Amino acid sequence: MPVGRRLRRLLAPALTLVLLLSLTIQAAPRADKLRADAVALVEAQAQKLYEMGDWMYKNPEPGYHEFEAVKLLTGYLKENGFNVEVGVAGLETAFKATFQQGSGGPTVAYIVEYDALRGPGGKAFHGCQHNLQGPAGLGAAVALKQVMEKNKIPGCVWVVGTPAEEIPPPAKGKMLAAGVFDGADVLLMFHGSGTTSRLAPGWSGVTLDSTRYLFKGKSAHASGDPWNGLDALDAVRLMFAAVDAYREHILPDARIHGVITKGGDAPNVIPSVAEADFFYRHPTREYVDKMGERMANIARAAAMMTGTEVEITNYGKYYNTLALAALEERAFAYAKQYGAQAVDEEPKAGGSTDFAELSGKFPAISLSIASKPKDAAGHSVEAADATVAEIGHQGMLVASKVLASLGIDIITDARYLKSIKDEFKKAGPAPTLATYKKVVRW
Ligand SMILES: [Zn+2]
Ligand SMILES: [Zn+2]
Numbered sequence: 001m002p003v004g005r006r007l008r009r010l011l012a013p014a015l016t017l018v019l020l021l022s023l024t025i026q027a028a029p030r031a032d033k034l035r036a037d038a039v040a041l042v043e044a045q046a047q048k049l050y051e052m053g054d055w056m057y058k059n060p061e062p063g064y065h066e067f068e069a070v071k072l073l074t075g076y077l078k079e080n081g082f083n084v085e086v087g088v089a090g091l092e093t094a095f096k097a098t099f100q101q102g103s104g105g106p107t108v109a110y111i112v113e114y115d116a117l118r119g120p121g122g123k124a125f126h127g128c129q130h131n132l133q134g135p136a137g138l139g140a141a142v143a144l145k146q147v148m149e150k151n152k153i154p155g156c157v158w159v160v161g162t163p164a165e166e167i168p169p170p171a172k173g174k175m176l177a178a179g180v181f182d183g184a185d186v187l188l189m190f191h192g193s194g195t196t197s198r199l200a201p202g203w204s205g206v207t208l209d210s211t212r213y214l215f216k217g218k219s220a221h222a223s224g225d226p227w228n229g230l231d232a233l234d235a236v237r238l239m240f241a242a243v244d245a246y247r248e249h250i251l252p253d254a255r256i257h258g259v260i261t262k263g264g265d266a267p268n269v270i271p272s273v274a275e276a277d278f279f280y281r282h283p284t285r286e287y288v289d290k291m292g293e294r295m296a297n298i299a300r301a302a303a304m305m306t307g308t309e310v311e312i313t314n315y316g317k318y319y320n321t322l323a324l325a326a327l328e329e330r331a332f333a334y335a336k337q338y339g340a341q342a343v344d345e346e347p348k349a350g351g352s353t354d355f356a357e358l359s360g361k362f363p364a365i366s367l368s369i370a371s372k373p374k375d376a377a378g379h380s381v382e383a384a385d386a387t388v389a390e391i392g393h394q395g396m397l398v399a400s401k402v403l404a405s406l407g408i409d410i411i412t413d414a415r416y417l418k419s420i421k422d423e424f425k426k427a428g429p430a431p432t433l434a435t436y437k438k439v440v441r442w
Helices: 001-043 046-058 066-078 131-153 173-175 234-247 285-306 325-337 355-360 381-386 390-412 413-424
Strands: 083-088 095-101 108-110 155-161 186-193 203-204 207-216 256-263 275-284 308-317 321-325 364-370
Touching: 001 046, 001 131, 001 390, 046 066, 046 131, 066 083, 066 095, 066 131, 066 155, 095 131, 108 131, 108 390, 131 186, 131 390, 155 325, 173 355, 186 355, 186 390, 203 390, 207 234, 207 285, 234 256, 234 275, 234 285, 275 285, 285 308, 285 364, 321 325, 325 364, 325 390, 325 413, 355 364, 364 390, 390 413
Parallel strands: 108 155, 108 186, 186 364
Antiparallel strands: 083 095, 095 155, 203 321, 207 275, 207 308, 256 275
């Protein structure tokens, strides 16, 4: 064996070790550099992102009617080289934009909402600040894509547009069932808030059912021949009386609230149709299901008492939120690093949102970054107005930088992604009646 080759063979293990060591040493600075690049690329889009949010503020569209918002958001994604499919899961205003670099690698999915609230007089408005979510998610997705392209980092970036967060039935559940999120490693979203905070790790939040009870009777002249009528409003009133009695015996953490959505048109006409719409909630799905059975029995009994018929429609189910420390803590640290306002160090519990269902199926985070004054109520005109002011622009841009940074970490750091997935697996199933007191906060 020639001396040169023998020497190379002797040195090979040592060279490998040196190479491995240098890779390890370089890993952290490289990640810092890539993240800094991504943040700069978000910053470079700032003006465009502000304009997008401002445009949606001026052109608010309620759930399932967000046609212009979808055109605006998907237009920007197409311009930036994403493949876009509109109308996924049979929902006209749902979309999925995808980008793939190389083969293999993790898939980061940014989730964006864009529906406005139905306001007084039927006028829509962005009181839940969903007009900031698209710009934040798109800014991050485009920045991450550009960093991956420049550095030949394999992986996928998705932007999934989920309509109608404010109106049941929950669109995300339908998209989940249709497999729209299948293949995603981590789901990332931002939601505007009065403070910058993080969720306490583990299961939290309140599960909820929304159900309509439509009673059908028979109209008649209320004075001339009331004996020919079957009063549907009587059934609704009896239902409310029975629910009030039931409320005394439900678990302390449970809630029931309802309104009458149809109650007749004139006092001198026996109402042939009347309708009640109820939400009932509890920290466990198990108990909400039990409440649902009792509510249905109450409605059927009210129908029986009045000789009417009842049609029961459950039009939305919400689930518990699963928060992962690996995502929450890092996102919170980045938010502070990038200058998020109104930082609240106290970890929070999740609320009732259709994002919660996704968090139980995939590792996921919905960031809360300050984007409105602390004392501005949720779903208020003041919250909507904040989206076009300095505070809204600033919060949205910080959120976009946090989302981009998390994307870089997930795509480039296999150990970090594994820690997220391990924590997700360890969380186990959502709380039951037997376990919820130990794990659920609200
Ligand atoms: Zn919202
Ligand atoms: Zn809302």
